[in-house]
Amino acid sequence: MSGWTESEMMVVAAARRLTDERVCFVGIGLPNIACALAKRTANPQLELVYESGVFGAEPARLPLSIGDPTLAAGAAAVTGMFQLFAYYLQGGRVDVAFLGAAQIDAAGNINTTVVGDYAAPDVRLPGSGGACEIGINAKKVFVIMRQSARSFVPHVDFVTTSGHPPGGRPARWGAGPALVVTQLGVFGFTEGVMQLESVHPGVDIATVRAACGWDLEVDAAVAQTPPPTEAELAAVRVLDPDRTYLR
Amino acid sequence: MSKVASMHDAVAALVRDGDTVAIEGFTHLISFAAGHEIIRQRRRDLTLCRLTPDIVYDQMVAAGVARKLVFSWMGNPGVGSLHAIRRRIEHADPAPLEIEEYSHFGMVGRYTAGAAGLPFFPLRSYEGSDLPTANPRIVPVASPYGDEIVYAVPPLNPDVTIIGVQRATAAGDAQVWGLTGCQQEAAFAADRVIVVCEELVDEAVVRADPNRTLVPGLVVDAVVVVPHGCHPSFAQGYYDRDNAFYLAWDAISRDPEALAAWIDEWVYALADHAEYAAKVGEERWRELTPVSAPSGGVDYGSYA
Numbered sequence A: 001m002s003g004w005t006e007s008e009m010m011v012v013a014a015a016r017r018l019t020d021e022r023v024c025f026v027g028i029g030l031p032n033i034a035c036a037l038a039k040r041t042a043n044p045q046l047e048l049v050y051e052s053g054v055f056g057a058e059p060a061r062l063p064l065s066i067g068d069p070t071l072a073a074g075a076a077a078v079t080g081m082f083q084l085f086a087y088y089l090q091g092g093r094v095d096v097a098f099l100g101a102a103q104i105d106a107a108g109n110i111n112t113t114v115v116g117d118y119a120a121p122d123v124r125l126p127g128s129g130g131a132c133e134i135g136i137n138a139k140k141v142f143v144i145m146r147q148s149a150r151s152f153v154p155h156v157d158f159v160t161t162s163g164h165p166p167g168g169r170p171a172r173w174g175a176g177p178a179l180v181v182t183q184l185g186v187f188g189f190t191e192g193v194m195q196l197e198s199v200h201p202g203v204d205i206a207t208v209r210a211a212c213g214w215d216l217e218v219d220a221a222v223a224q225t226p227p228p229t230e231a232e233l234a235a236v237r238v239l240d241p242d243r244t245y246l247r
Numbered sequence B: 001m002s003k004v005a006s007m008h009d010a011v012a013a014l015v016r017d018g019d020t021v022a023i024e025g026f027t028h029l030i031s032f033a034a035g036h037e038i039i040r041q042r043r044r045d046l047t048l049c050r051l052t053p054d055i056v057y058d059q060m061v062a063a064g065v066a067r068k069l070v071f072s073w074m075g076n077p078g079v080g081s082l083h084a085i086r087r088r089i090e091h092a093d094p095a096p097l098e099i100e101e102y103s104h105f106g107m108v109g110r111y112t113a114g115a116a117g118l119p120f121f122p123l124r125s126y127e128g129s130d131l132p133t134a135n136p137r138i139v140p141v142a143s144p145y146g147d148e149i150v151y152a153v154p155p156l157n158p159d160v161t162i163i164g165v166q167r168a169t170a171a172g173d174a175q176v177w178g179l180t181g182c183q184q185e186a187a188f189a190a191d192r193v194i195v196v197c198e199e200l201v202d203e204a205v206v207r208a209d210p211n212r213t214l215v216p217g218l219v220v221d222a223v224v225v226v227p228h229g230c231h232p233s234f235a236q237g238y239y240d241r242d243n244a245f246y247l248a249w250d251a252i253s254r255d256p257e258a259l260a261a262w263i264d265e266w267v268y269a270l271a272d273h274a275e276y277a278a279k280v281g282e283e284r285w286r287e288l289t290p291v292s293a294p295s296g297g298v299d300y301g302s303y304a
Helices: A008-016 A028-041 A081-089 A131-137 A206-210 A229-239 B008-014 B032-040 B055-061 B083-091 B104-116 B183-189 B203-207 B241-253 B256-268 B273-280 B282-288
Strands: A022-028 A047-050 A096-099 A114-116 A121-124 A141-144 A179-181 A186-191 A193-199 B020-024 B046-049 B064-070 B098-101 B121-123 B141-142 B148-151 B158-169 B192-200 B213-215 B222-224
Touching: A008 A028, A008 A141, A008 A179, A022 A028, A028 A047, A028 A096, A028 A141, A028 A229, A028 B008, A047 A081, A081 A131, A081 B104, A096 A131, A121 B083, A131 B104, A131 B213, A131 B256, A193 A206, B008 B032, B008 B192, B008 B222, B020 B032, B020 B183, B032 B256, B032 B273, B046 B055, B055 B064, B055 B241, B055 B256, B083 B222, B083 B241, B083 B256, B104 B121, B104 B148, B104 B183, B158 B183, B158 B213, B183 B213, B241 B256, B273 B282
Parallel strands: A022 A047, A022 A096, A096 A141, A141 A179, B020 B046, B020 B158, B046 B064, B064 B098, B158 B192, B192 B222
Antiparallel strands: A114 A121, A179 A186, A186 A193, B121 B148, B141 B148
């Protein structure tokens, strides 16, 4: 098994970061794949939580959405959405939430609502879903998204989910965005500002900087993300054999 | 007293032009059969409420039944966009569509307040977000017991809530397993409720397992028996999500002519959902039927 796609590298890098977590709230889209992969590779003990009302899912196949029947079958608990949001999330039981984003800025503000003006949008995106409350109430937030100068923007067009506001996050909030994984690299946050932690194999720093809408400061000696292992790639390809989601 | 009715008669009697209508079910048990009948009866000026508008509201909006959408996540889950709704919002094509937007917990809280008779629901969300600016009905309120600020959302009391369920009695006691979403809150919040069931069962079946009753007949006005009534969404243990349809909808929904042709072929040209299910075909139903995996029973005891 040689070679891998950018998307495969991205979900593998994301899944690895769930190694030391216990309870993970799974967002729709790429997070769904990354978390299902983590459960099969980096952390089989991971408790997967879905806003559809599932705690402790054991997905037997790649969930087609965050409300797939494979999530309810075999789960530790299925609850109403009220209980899920009120007791599991707002009650402080979620260690990390994995979210997607259409736009993000250096402060980790996430936009999944509109491109352009809210009242007359250029592109109407899906909206918050649970992200707005997840961003406040999860103990921390990881993001996985495709990176370009259009998605990594100086200022998001709409703050759907707050990142690190000027002056810091209120004490009663969770710690907020701590990690962003893209097809090019892995980013962390230092004092509320996004920093490049590692670049994926075969990606140069100029490419990462070009795919960023602000002037990203990068240490020339930045680390390289370890490439996917054979076991990780095999697990990815079991989950998405036809590359329906990881084109 | 039996509340069993045909879908035609239930919609004719209970869904009126201008109504606020919620077809609830979070990815699970979405009553497409009811949505199609509302299209077929050419209801107009509806305010459609749902956490996730899903394909069913894309179809209803395209067919011209809706004036307004109240929602928290608007997409084709796991696939992409709802293009008919986007055309209305982005280009007023062919007409504008009013929207009122919340987050998921905000929408769940709205139904909860509506069901519980409360003037608002407080939640820890929205702080730092632009959503309260976009929707002035999301309002910060001070705790009466300290200096904390939470956000309030208003109650949502639909004129009609329609829910899909696996089984129900003729009196409307409705049982659901798998994802239960916010159907209970949405039903108790509504003035009128239509239960759409895969199977009609005897009262004894419900009474043998009362923990599984999500909505009691107390709040139900009509029971409609529609096998496969939630396709292309799913009914846990009965049929899987038809993911090929969700994927195919993207291209149909992008093209207004293809979409209109789809509605002609799959809604207007068919008398009811039984014809739709026959048109989907036995082979597809076989493919979508999961392997049986019954729950272990529990013992309630007899205390006679």
